[in-house]
Amino acid sequence: MRSDDRALLKSTPLFSDLPATAIDRLTYTAFVQNLPAGAVLFQQGDQPEFLYILLSGRVALTGRSAEGDEAVIEFFRRGDVFIAPAVILDLPYLMSTRVLQDARILMIPAEHFRDVLARDPALNAALVRELARHWRLLIRQIKDLKLRTAPQRLAAYLLDLSGGHGGNVLLPEERKLMAGRLGMTPESFSRAFAQLAAEGVTGRGRNVVIADAAHLRGFCAYDDIL
Amino acid sequence: MRSDDRALLKSTPLFSDLPATAIDRLTYTAFVQNLPAGAVLFQQGDQPEFLYILLSGRVALTGRSAEGDEAVIEFFRRGDVFIAPAVILDLPYLMSTRVLQDARILMIPAEHFRDVLARDPALNAALVRELARHWRLLIRQIKDLKLRTAPQRLAAYLLDLSGGHGGNVLLPEERKLMAGRLGMTPESFSRAFAQLAAEGVTGRGRNVVIADAAHLRGFCAYDDIL
């Protein structure tokens, strides 16, 4: 682990309130793995052997249907800790992980993590907050899927990316993957995007412009559905 | 709080590993509220004032769309602790809560809960596990919504209710509410149910029989999607 990795960990919400010694205790058995785009870190159903922290690159958590369709549950970026719940409970992963862009991943042995967790109250407290934050993201995603149409989901996602107040937005992922994250096919994504032109959303490639954020908020009930 | 309430708390996964003194410390400022079916505990957007523990009755967490449709996120029953994340982070509720069946609810003032949490490592540890468990339920729900059709979702839900091995199942809620939980309209629920007759699911009222669990598991990819 490089010194800038340590700095990255320290800047992360999970570790920012922990003393440096706690971070050391957690990471001294850890190692860094470099993975190319396309690699699969683990498959759903596997028993968890590591807690992962993404040091650089991009990664997606995905579920796969019986027919082989892939749904993206969530994207992760630099600094994110992922699949902590499976590691904490020592239960099989519910999802698979795929590397989207060459990644450096800090691997903390699951057993070691649980040992430290059992002894370190500050880590527990930090983890409670981390899980609570993440819990709310999942709730928002469920409400999104149950209460909004495909174009509304896209609109809300774009508003999230823009910080809620519109302007220029840079799409963080391929449209195909964003479609999966939003629970639709790439074709539906494309059509949803075309429909949003009528609501003042324009753009080509990864650059998107939201002309009238207030109007788009109304379109997708941004403030009602939270 | 009655003495059987205390016993109930002690039997709950969140509190079972905590010493009695911890439970007392947490509940001495708490009180019990009786609410009739139909009552609304709080609305989405409200600032959290209490952590709730359901002592008896039934309750649903719901989100509401701009058009007024209600989606059920989750049902809670005796012993469940709900909306801990909002209380922990002191952020507005993302959902509303409606009482489905006359309920007795233990109300723990949010501020007090956070104070105790800040001082009690065992409570933190228990909460980490509780949140991790719940986190996995939400992931399963998201995968359900993204990867399964309406009849498959119903089939998987029925299998969950039956413990995965079929037989007689008692529906825990009105069909209308189950439809909301599964992300469909009551009409679609009714048709999905009719379709499952071809897969060996029969029943009237709240009693349902799964004739061939193995076959129904295949139908909804129960073991593939987890």
Next chain:
DNA sequence: GTATAGGCTTGACAAAAGTCAAACTGGCCG
């Protein structure tokens, strides 16, 4: 520059789910 591969879009169609309205059911109350 041209070739090529992948992602993206479009069109025509099919399937799934929602809407609206009407009929049916079952429980509860007078």
Next chain:
DNA sequence: CGGCCAGTTTGACTTTTGTCAAGCCTATAC
């Protein structure tokens, strides 16, 4: 017992979304 009310089912229809196939565009390789 009868009537009422809410929940549920069914039917006809619409809308939304998915599917399949073709074409396009862009980025990179050669």
